[in-house]
Amino acid sequence: MPGNSFGQVFRITTWGESHGPALGVVIDGCPPRIPLREEDIQVELDRRRPGKSLVESPRKEPDRVEILSGVFEGLTTGCPISLIIYNKDARPGAYDHLKDVFRPGHGDITYYRKYGHRDHRGGGRSSGRETAARVAAGAVAQKILDLSGIKVIAYTLALGGVRARRKDLSFIYQNPLFCPDPEALPAMEARVAEVRAQGDSIGGVVEIIAQGVPAGLGEPVFDKLDAELARALMSIGAIKGVEIGSGFAAAEMLGSEHNDPITPEGFRSNHAGGILAGISNGDEIICRVAVKPIPSIAQEQDTIDIHGTPRKITVGGRHDASAIPRIVPVCQAMVRLVLADHLLRQRAIEGWI
Amino acid sequence: MPGNSFGQVFRITTWGESHGPALGVVIDGCPPRIPLREEDIQVELDRRRPGKSLVESPRKEPDRVEILSGVFEGLTTGCPISLIIYNKDARPGAYDHLKDVFRPGHGDITYYRKYGHRDHRGGGRSSGRETAARVAAGAVAQKILDLSGIKVIAYTLALGGVRARRKDLSFIYQNPLFCPDPEALPAMEARVAEVRAQGDSIGGVVEIIAQGVPAGLGEPVFDKLDAELARALMSIGAIKGVEIGSGFAAAEMLGSEHNDPITPEGFRSNHAGGILAGISNGDEIICRVAVKPIPSIAQEQDTIDIHGTPRKITVGGRHDASAIPRIVPVCQAMVRLVLADHLLRQRAIEGWI
């Protein structure tokens, strides 16, 4: 059954496999008369491009996006926007030895059991490459958020146990790890280098904040803003946990500590993470996600093949030591998509009665 | 915009306010010929009924469910099942003093800002009472899961910092805290009593496991099973975080530790929490949620009224010291709803080609 669409009013549908001819996204429901150029999207895609740092695999993906519809003379028309990215650096043959064997920690085994037939090349549809389409769509969503002065920022809060202590948002794009703390960066880099040298990989924590979000977004009781953010973020491949505001720390707090006192100037604290009862409260929205270590490692692992026979596997290949540098822009994109959708959803009731 | 429906094939729509005449749910998409009696639903509702223990408020809610449609001669017909629960113990007048003032930590302020008009009595639609409809629907979902031998179990993993160390599933329903650890129970109870005596409240962690789930459930890339579980669970009022499998611990793990080796007998570990690439892998599904302390506390708090004037508020009333005993059955219900929906979604492609 269909599962490749996201959003109710600003709705995206993504398609494409890692080593097929192309991947892309159709955006349906984008309002008309919004300026949009390929460069607006390209700049965001470039941020998730591998090969930027030592953390990541050297695969060269130019990832040039083309707008095929829905934009005329530089403005959106209100009709579906089709974006395409051709897979230039696909090397399908490189995956022949993985055709019949399941890589541990990957979707190989579940895609096989669900569909009975799969494009095994580089993970096919389950590849992280799919997220390029999300980032492209997120760039379009941001054009809508821009109209309301909403800003979404994502960064690496922790990597391999090294935690950013300071949050210098201006530093995020000055380093390939999207680390907001200049002092924590060297330790993060060292940890990644160490793990990489061992043929291993490592996880981390990404934090995403949204500033300028007006009060009122989110649709109780099932399409609450936090529920939608949780779904959006958890739909990214490597993510195993999502927190809003206080998150798991709330489990040990008292009500008198956790409640954010309300003053005429706003909330005195933000344990809510900007969301109360599923609706934005006007404060900064704060999400955190746990990113698991990339399952492709250069060490030998136990697995089975499609016949159930035990096998040893060493994935090797041109892989990243951490998903973080690719996932940060994807998290940002997903939050953008949720907010743009809910900004438009809220318009059905806003300011007209 | 509509936000009160959940599920694609097994779809529920809930309605009702805390102190209106009734609340209920319409279930559309339930297959026909499934035995269903009011008692099947009532037994689940009774589990979330307040007044069972000292932890909870003494409000008496008989919560009698009635089936109004969709069942004929004891079997579902495939037509919408309408369930209603009349609010017998509603005391609307008890909330007059809260009409114009926002309780911190509650949805009062966000409902007001979103809709401009709200039923303030007991939180209206944002009340936890809404979840009775979810539990009722979850009981119907379980009838479908029964056909596939799927069992969903929820329990209190931690309460106010006291953690269950053992998991004795047979003990869960023998104590009002749904604690699976007979040894941890006294400490949990003591912690709750202590907090309650201070007019305060406390959070906790609920774990939900699903056994017998076949491989193949979940619809990449946005309706992945973990993404749907995250949305479902985060849509419950007091929840601030969701984890699948290893959860936030994954952020500090190595790939070589985190990957679950595959053997002919199954996975050797279950960091995945039963889900790989958004699709169930046949192993036990494991979710955890962070529950914030109930915001209604008997201590004075700072807030404002609808005119923006600073106010002091003491919520008092007949409130619980912890949401846990009510939320455990709701978490269970939401996981049941997700699994029933995806079990039916999977049927579109299963075993026919």
Add this chain to the structure above:
Amino acid sequence: MPGNSFGQVFRITTWGESHGPALGVVIDGCPPRIPLREEDIQVELDRRRPGKSLVESPRKEPDRVEILSGVFEGLTTGCPISLIIYNKDARPGAYDHLKDVFRPGHGDITYYRKYGHRDHRGGGRSSGRETAARVAAGAVAQKILDLSGIKVIAYTLALGGVRARRKDLSFIYQNPLFCPDPEALPAMEARVAEVRAQGDSIGGVVEIIAQGVPAGLGEPVFDKLDAELARALMSIGAIKGVEIGSGFAAAEMLGSEHNDPITPEGFRSNHAGGILAGISNGDEIICRVAVKPIPSIAQEQDTIDIHGTPRKITVGGRHDASAIPRIVPVCQAMVRLVLADHLLRQRAIEGWI
């Protein structure tokens, strides 16, 4: 799979069988702060109540609607509006002889083949009684249309071959056939009396017009306004055809005749029926539907039972000679629902960029 919801932004979900305890509708997505009383809905329900004229069966259905949620102090809250109508005059036993035999022209056989189990009493879910919930929801939709000055009018254009020549809209509610032509009325009444005396039934044509609809409603390319109207109207039990504007007459027209010339004052003709390329053009919207004769007739008919054995059946009972007097308000309701939904859908792009 779910099929009992209608609308994207103003979404209704209906439930209930003809002879169950009650039927109803949940309206999700109604904007807040709209005045709504039970009387607003009751007046519309009374229009479709049987027993008003000789044309119809004498079954007495008080059809009292109750608002169970979503309205507080006379105003909608933006939360789901649950409406319920108890079945007061249900006589389930009256249908025992039809339990195992299929009435020709009815859904008995198809419900049985689809679901394998059905509530046979009075047609169960397939009964025309289900449309009471549509009419109730349509009354709420009209409250939204009122805010934009949109008026929806439905009337009997033809009955049993007798066609209304004049359209005196003020006359519609002055006669039980909703006939707009005082001169055609006696012939229509005579035709109905004649058919009724023969134990037979007869079809007709209903026309629905919408005035004051702004240009811009409708969402190409699949949710075009005419496509949505066609679906909405064809979903009513007895309807076999839908036309917009020129309808089937267009099939024999030339382009030079059919095109509506555009002038600064508006369109010079209205073959389009107020819709061009699926979007309202600001002109009056015109739909017509063909209503089949009611299948319940007092004549003996050939059929089979659930075992496939040939049977003779005489349905008899308290049935109408024509569906027209009940269907006119239902057609009106469905057009109201489509327009309210699209009015709100259009708000996502309207007047904000």
Add this chain to the structure above:
Amino acid sequence: MPGNSFGQVFRITTWGESHGPALGVVIDGCPPRIPLREEDIQVELDRRRPGKSLVESPRKEPDRVEILSGVFEGLTTGCPISLIIYNKDARPGAYDHLKDVFRPGHGDITYYRKYGHRDHRGGGRSSGRETAARVAAGAVAQKILDLSGIKVIAYTLALGGVRARRKDLSFIYQNPLFCPDPEALPAMEARVAEVRAQGDSIGGVVEIIAQGVPAGLGEPVFDKLDAELARALMSIGAIKGVEIGSGFAAAEMLGSEHNDPITPEGFRSNHAGGILAGISNGDEIICRVAVKPIPSIAQEQDTIDIHGTPRKITVGGRHDASAIPRIVPVCQAMVRLVLADHLLRQRAIEGWI
């Protein structure tokens, strides 16, 4: 708001403008392991290609479809199928004179009023060219129908007042008008030639039948099979009316005539058109649609420009005299899409309890 998707389980999303770089469709929800080649789709596209006969405009559109995703080694994978057709013969400049003026009978004026900005070239998104994506998707839908032995046939029942009397289904693809009656064909051709010589255009009636449809498809009460067919067909640009079975003739029939008697061998007649109470009854499904004359005519017409100034317009260009030869395959495609979707929807309840 999104309107470019169709279907619940087999869901398509189309995109693209008449003179943009390309158009296409994403199919989400296609079951895996279905053989699919580009040729399977191409053969259907070739049927709607203009330039086949004198009836149509000489525009050359090779309309080569490419599969970009969702198919691996000749079989569908269950992942989204992305199909693209590049616009090879686009001549954007040819439409400069129509930039600011509205062609009567076209969507120019309504797109402008809805969106405020439009791609005017050849109608942009409102062009009939959009239907190429529908035909391509319909070809994939047919692969699913093939598995159940369902056949969908469409033909020209009437053209410019000339009606086919015989239905020789083998003759349909032997003539460019899709006329099933060898004797009526010359009169149809003569009528088209006559109208074309006058610089005018003409309408017609298309009939679509589906054979081999099992009983049980359709989801009451809003997603009834006839309601979905009506929506699907009315969403095609030039269609002004839809009938199922007896259609508008039902309005003048008696119940005793219209009811289809049921026998152990099946229904004795088929006024129902294969659908009872919105569910297929196992008999042949019969739909008819009224096609309006193409609005692009070579005669001078009155209109206005975007400033509201009166203008004279002669559309001229390379246009068809009748939409029929293009619309027949599109009607067929839409019926295929509805049936494939409902075949899969029915699987949620079929044969498992």
